[in-house]
Amino acid sequence: MPDSTLPGADNRYHVFSKLMRESLIDKDVMASTETPVVRMLPDVHVVKIGGRSLIDAGKRALYPVAEALSRILARERLVLGVGGGMRSRHVFSIGLDLGLPTGVLAQLAMADALGNAHILGTLLAPHGVVAIPPEIFGHLLPLFIQSAPGVIFNGVPPYSIWEHPPAVGRIPPHRTDAGCFILGECFGVRSVTLAKDVDGLYTADPKKDPSARFIPEISISELKRMNPETLPFDEVLLDILATTRLVKSFRLVNGLKPEAIEAAVAGEAVGTLVHA
Amino acid sequence: MQPELLAQLSAALVEGNLTDRNVMERTSVPPAIRILPEANVLKVGGQSFMDRGRAAVFPLVEEILENLPRHKMIIGTGAGTRARHAYSVGIDLGMPTGVLSVLGTFVSMQNARMLHYLLAKHGIPFIEPAQFPQLPLYLAERRAVIFMGMPPYTFWQQNPAVGRIPPHRTDTGAYLISEVFGARSMIYIKDEKGLYTADPKKDKGARFIPKITVPELKALNLRDMVVEPPVLDMMRNAAHRRSIRIINGLERGNLTRALNGEDVGTEITAG
Numbered sequence: 001m002p003d004s005t006l007p008g009a010d011n012r013y014h015v016f017s018k019l020m021r022e023s024l025i026d027k028d029v030m031a032s033t034e035t036p037v038v039r040m041l042p043d044v045h046v047v048k049i050g051g052r053s054l055i056d057a058g059k060r061a062l063y064p065v066a067e068a069l070s071r072i073l074a075r076e077r078l079v080l081g082v083g084g085g086m087r088s089r090h091v092f093s094i095g096l097d098l099g100l101p102t103g104v105l106a107q108l109a110m111a112d113a114l115g116n117a118h119i120l121g122t123l124l125a126p127h128g129v130v131a132i133p134p135e136i137f138g139h140l141l142p143l144f145i146q147s148a149p150g151v152i153f154n155g156v157p158p159y160s161i162w163e164h165p166p167a168v169g170r171i172p173p174h175r176t177d178a179g180c181f182i183l184g185e186c187f188g189v190r191s192v193t194l195a196k197d198v199d200g201l202y203t204a205d206p207k208k209d210p211s212a213r214f215i216p217e218i219s220i221s222e223l224k225r226m227n228p229e230t231l232p233f234d235e236v237l238l239d240i241l242a243t244t245r246l247v248k249s250f251r252l253v254n255g256l257k258p259e260a261i262e263a264a265v266a267g268e269a270v271g272t273l274v275h276a
Numbered sequence: 277m278q279p280e281l282l283a284q285l286s287a288a289l290v291e292g293n294l295t296d297r298n299v300m301e302r303t304s305v306p307p308a309i310r311i312l313p314e315a316n317v318l319k320v321g322g323q324s325f326m327d328r329g330r331a332a333v334f335p336l337v338e339e340i341l342e343n344l345p346r347h348k349m350i351i352g353t354g355a356g357t358r359a360r361h362a363y364s365v366g367i368d369l370g371m372p373t374g375v376l377s378v379l380g381t382f383v384s385m386q387n388a389r390m391l392h393y394l395l396a397k398h399g400i401p402f403i404e405p406a407q408f409p410q411l412p413l414y415l416a417e418r419r420a421v422i423f424m425g426m427p428p429y430t431f432w433q434q435n436p437a438v439g440r441i442p443p444h445r446t447d448t449g450a451y452l453i454s455e456v457f458g459a460r461s462m463i464y465i466k467d468e469k470g471l472y473t474a475d476p477k478k479d480k481g482a483r484f485i486p487k488i489t490v491p492e493l494k495a496l497n498l499r500d501m502v503v504e505p506p507v508l509d510m511m512r513n514a515a516h517r518r519s520i521r522i523i524n525g526l527e528r529g530n531l532t533r534a535l536n537g538e539d540v541g542t543e544i545t546a547g
Contacts, residue, residue, distance in 0.1 A: 010477065012327045012357070012467075018368075019360035023475055024441050026500040033363070033439035036496075038370040084291055093286035099309035100361075101515060103456035125422040135406075138431040139378075156433035160410065162452045164506075165513040169303030171294055179432060186374030186431045241433040246372070 012166065022247050037245050039188025044077045044145055045265045046184040046192045048155055048177060051085025053197035054255045055116045061256055065195070066123040070259030072265050073127050073149040079141070080129070081155030081180035084112030084122055092171060106156075106163035106172035110134065111153035113176055121152045134158060141187065155179040177234035181241075183249055188246040193264040195255030198232050200272030205229075217273040233274075249275035308515040310458025315415055316535055317454035317462050319425055322356025323523060324467040326387045332526055333459065337394050339531045344398070344419045345537045350411070350459065351386035352425035352450035355380050365407060367440050377426070377433035377442040384446050386427040392422045404436045447479045447504035451511075451520065458516040463534045464503060465525035470542025471502045486539070489547025503544070511546040518546035 008236045014020045047069070054061050072078060088109040095105045117131035124130070128148040132140070137153045144151045155176030166173045174182075177194055184192040203226070204212040218226075220238045232252060241250070253260040255270035263270040285302055293297040325332050340349065362379040372378075385404075394403035401407075401414050402422040405472075414421045425446025436443040447464065453464035470481040473496065490508045491500075502522050511518055523530045525540035533540040 007440070012323060013329060013332065014323075014357045015361040016325065017357075017364035019364045020357065021477075022360065023500045024360070025362075025504060026446070026475070027438070028499065029439060030436065031441040033366050033367050033441055035440060037372045037440070040372075040406055089289040089294075090286060093282065093289045096285065096303050097282045097306070099306050101311070101456050102460070103306040103452065104312055104428070105313075119403035138374075158428055158430065159432070160405070160428070161456045162427035162429070162449060163456075164452070164510055165455060165515060167513050168297060169300035170308060171289075171300060171303050171513070174432075182432045182434060184372075185435070186372050186433075187370070229296065231295040232293075233295075235295045243437050245435060 025266060029229065032267070037188065039246055040142060041079075041145060041187040044187070044189045044191050046079045046081065046180050047261060047265065048081040048083070048180040048192075048194045049120060050194070050196040050255060051083025051088065051113065051176065052142050053083075054195060055082060055119060056085040057197070060066060061197075062120075062123070064258045065261065066120070067143055068122060068261050069150070070127060072136040073124070073129065073275075076088050076149075076265055077145050078129075078150035078265070079183070079187075080120060080124075080150055080152040081114055081176060081183070081247050082116040082152065082178040085116060087112040087115070096170060101171055102165050102170045103159075103161035103163045105170065107160040109175070110154060110156045110160065113156045115193075117152045117154045121273075124150065124152070143233050153183075156204070157182060173234070173236045175234045176238050178240060181237055181247070184219055185244045185247045187241075191265065191267065192247055193261060194233055194250055194252050195261050196232055196252065197254060198257050199233070199254045201228075201274075215272050216269060219275055220244050223274065230235070241274065244276060249273050301529070308458065310350075310516060311325060312350075312412065312459055313456040314416065315350050315459045317350045317352065317449035317450055317457075317459045318531075319352045319462075319464050320387070320391060321385070321464070321466045322354030322359065322387055322446065324354070324356075325465060327330065327354065327356045332467070333391070333394065335528055336525050336531065338389075338408065339528065340395070341398060342419065343381045343535050345531055347419075348415050349420040350415070350453060350457070351391065351420060351422050352446060352453065353384055353391055354425055355383040355387065355448040358386070359383040363441055366402070371440075373432035373435045373440055373459060374433050375431075375441050376440060378430050380442055380445060381424065381426040381430065384424040388424040390423050395420070407427065423453070427452060443504070444506055445504055448506050448510070451507045451517065454474070455510065455514045455517040461534070461537070462517055462520040463531070464501060464520065464522045465531060466522055467526050468502065470522045471544065473498065475500045485542055487543050487545075489545050491547045493544060502542070509546070511544070512539060514546065520544050
């Protein structure tokens with residue numbers, strides 16, 4: 001091993017390693033770092049509970065969801081993420097009016113989802129399933145999930161003022177769908193389910209076009225070709241899914257039919273499966 | 277914005293879909309304010325600067341102090357050779373990108389702490405992400421703060437398209453701070469004159485590029501580059517920080533010239 005305590009010919013003091021002196025931007029060097037990845041939580045499922053679609057909808061929607069989650073928690077371990085819903089949309093509109101940049105809007109939105117995490121945590125408290133403070137959630141997740149059948153977090157990724165400026169407008173692109181999926185990929189979970197208030201994807205808006213067909217399964221390249229006017233999930237997921245190594249798909253289900261969440265976690269074909 | 281326009285936007289956001297391009301286009305107005313328009317964001321390289329030790333860092337500290345009466349500075353730090361070691365070990369052991377991001381953060385924080393202690397007697401603080409709300413006060417009072425360049429994405433760091441190394445590292449983290457605060461400049465302090473057509477440490481035929489736009493740079497499709505590629509895409513989308521400068525901090529006077537807005541090193545503009 002070369003002596004790493006003396007400066008190299010370049011007057012920089014290096015620690016010997018495979019990447020010593022290398023540019024971490026060089027394309028060939030980067031290609032050399034492609035190796036298999038460990039799965040930290042291979043038996044755990046991530047389920048995102050929509051903010052506006054399920055939590056803001058109140059008792060009518062959320063109580064049956066909580067009951068379905070209770071039944072799942074008897075068999076499976078769940079990481080539950082939540083959206084920020086209406087309050088995030090509102091704080092975006094005020095923040096935009098005040099001229100606040102994307103990063104600040106992202107920072108503000110964390111609070112709404114955290115509030116919703118506490119709401120869901122109150123309903124699931126009898127199972128020992130509570131909202132975990134974001135500051136400790138990531139590092140302690142494997143410990144918590146051994147101690148309780150499930151944990152709840154605000155699905156917001158901790159990008160805060162480091163949020164990326166979007167191509168159009170100023171709304172933060174990495175919202176709670178993205179936060180739940182990226183977490184699932186990092187921990188190598190078995191599945192990621194996004195529960196909202198739609199059955200899944202259609203070829204067109206079924207409310208406007210009676211010939212719209214339901215799509216049970218679609219790849220991101222097919223979806224990009226379809227180029228729908230809107231998506232029922234964070235658009236950035238299409239790019240994120242393109243580079244995943246462990247979690248190759250997510251399932252979009254209708255949480256207003258809570259048995260769909262149970263079916264999705266059981267690995268059944270329900271809703272729409274979006275895959276890489 | 278007129279009250280009725282705010283009401284319309286509010287309704288569109290609450291009822292509408294955040295993937296709807298028409299709704300999103302309406303969120304560009306009114307334009308974003310500049311939160312800290314007088315501040316300059318600096319990034320001190322890890323491998324290129326901190327890992328050289330006293331010979332490189334002490335003169336830079338002097339030059340930073342000389343410029344304090346005229347310029348406010350938010351100073352981020354790179355990671356460098358220890359991050360390369362941690363990434364090498366981590367990749368061999370199968371660590372996911374999110375865990376490598378945590379490891380890189382720790383090294384970037386070590387460098388921030390070291391730089392901080394060199395500037396401590398001048399009252400300049402090191403702030404962690406949770407302390408950013410105090411940044412404006414420190415900047416007004418002491419005219420500089422130190423932060424770690426790594427963005428705090430930790431387990432939420434996105435995978436790169438190729439390999440396992442976190443794509444959003446300290447160049448990106450520092451850049452995003454310059455953009456979100458609407459800062460006056462983004463200056464990368466490295467150990468080369470600026471951008472070259474190849475790594476000048478490895479390729480003697482590498483040609484220096486004093487000024488270039490992002491589309492021109494992308495068209496060159498370089499194998500290696502002086503700044504993390506995501507910064508280029510972010511510049512294209514940015515509301516404020518649509519140019520960056522890369523300078524050789526080993527040459528005394530370059531930082532001063534860059535802070536004064538003079539043409540030194542390489543300037544990359546969004547184009």
